Amino acid sequence: MSKDAPAFFIAMDPTTDKSLVEFRHVAFGYDSRAILNDVSFAVPRGKVTALMGASGGGKTTVLRLVGGQIRARRGEVLVNGQDVGKLDAAGLYAVRRRMGMLFQFGALFTDMSVFDNVAFPLREHTNLPESLIRDIVLMKLDAVGLRGARELMPSEVSGGMARRVALARAIALDPDLVMYDEPFAGLDPISLGTAARLIRQLNDTLGLTSIIVSHDLEETFRIADHVIILANGGIAAQGRPEDVRRSEDPLVHQFVNALPEGPVHFHYPAMTVEDDFGNSHGGRA
Numbered sequence: 001m002s003k004d005a006p007a008f009f010i011a012m013d014p015t016t017d018k019s020l021v022e023f024r025h026v027a028f029g030y031d032s033r034a035i036l037n038d039v040s041f042a043v044p045r046g047k048v049t050a051l052m053g054a055s056g057g058g059k060t061t062v063l064r065l066v067g068g069q070i071r072a073r074r075g076e077v078l079v080n081g082q083d084v085g086k087l088d089a090a091g092l093y094a095v096r097r098r099m100g101m102l103f104q105f106g107a108l109f110t111d112m113s114v115f116d117n118v119a120f121p122l123r124e125h126t127n128l129p130e131s132l133i134r135d136i137v138l139m140k141l142d143a144v145g146l147r148g149a150r151e152l153m154p155s156e157v158s159g160g161m162a163r164r165v166a167l168a169r170a171i172a173l174d175p176d177l178v179m180y181d182e183p184f185a186g187l188d189p190i191s192l193g194t195a196a197r198l199i200r201q202l203n204d205t206l207g208l209t210s211i212i213v214s215h216d217l218e219e220t221f222r223i224a225d226h227v228i229i230l231a232n233g234g235i236a237a238q239g240r241p242e243d244v245r246r247s248e249d250p251l252v253h254q255f256v257n258a259l260p261e262g263p264v265h266f267h268y269p270a271m272t273v274e275d276d277f278g279n280s281h282g283g284r285a
């Protein structure tokens, strides 16, 4: 990085390490309930990785482990070679600054204009002068096609536009990694296609690494370089979309073909049906 580069600019790590994020034998559970058992995978640097799997399988949990909001019970969660689970508050802050997070409905601040929403992280995390913030915000809004919408309030933009504003905000600080949790939820097919192409395009033009959690198989397989399928607490498959699609593993087959029956559990763990509805209530079953 040149010494004249503005302070907010964080160069890509020059290391030759091919993965930006790596899970090594990670186990995690909420209370006594195990969610991930011995999970290992790598997210290749500069690529779009899709994290998919059955509902409740732990995809959002994986994102929260990467962001350091929760810590693994066992194993390592490496981001740029650092174990996020072992960082103190300052270390975690530094790692998080290099991540953009985009959650389901964008969660824009409703009392701020589109411009101020995108400016927010810059005002919070940097000491840049307003004139430079303005240029950066307009650049980010331009990247998502909304430079002309800067004065609008969130209530005045469509769902698809709101998602794009949230995306501009997520990339405001020039992150290395952007994590999207269900970025297509609730979008009509045209907005969905636009959002997907935008994620791909921003990844490539800004040199990002992207992780997308999504249920939209077709669109996600179309834009992803790498797919990881999470099921029953482990990794059912990972690889290029075309390879995962061809997998003959019954679990993966069930998932990529959206079959209701198969090895992926439909039920949240519960006591047996007999115990729940059975004779304990005087034979009501």
Ligand SMILES: Nc1ncnc2c1ncn2[C@@H]1O[C@H](COP(=O)(O)OP(=O)(O)OP(=O)(O)O)[C@@H](O)[C@H]1O
Binding pocket: 030, 035, 053, 054, 055, 056, 057, 058, 059, 060, 061, 062
């Ligand atoms: N804070 C929490 N406390 C207790 N259990 C939780 C908590 N957050 C998630 N869970 C449980 O952990 C499991 C995994 O949740 P997670 O949100 O990671 O799944 P997911 O794969 O993202 O699901 P979906 O695709 O439905 O969003 C779920 O069964 C959920 O009920």
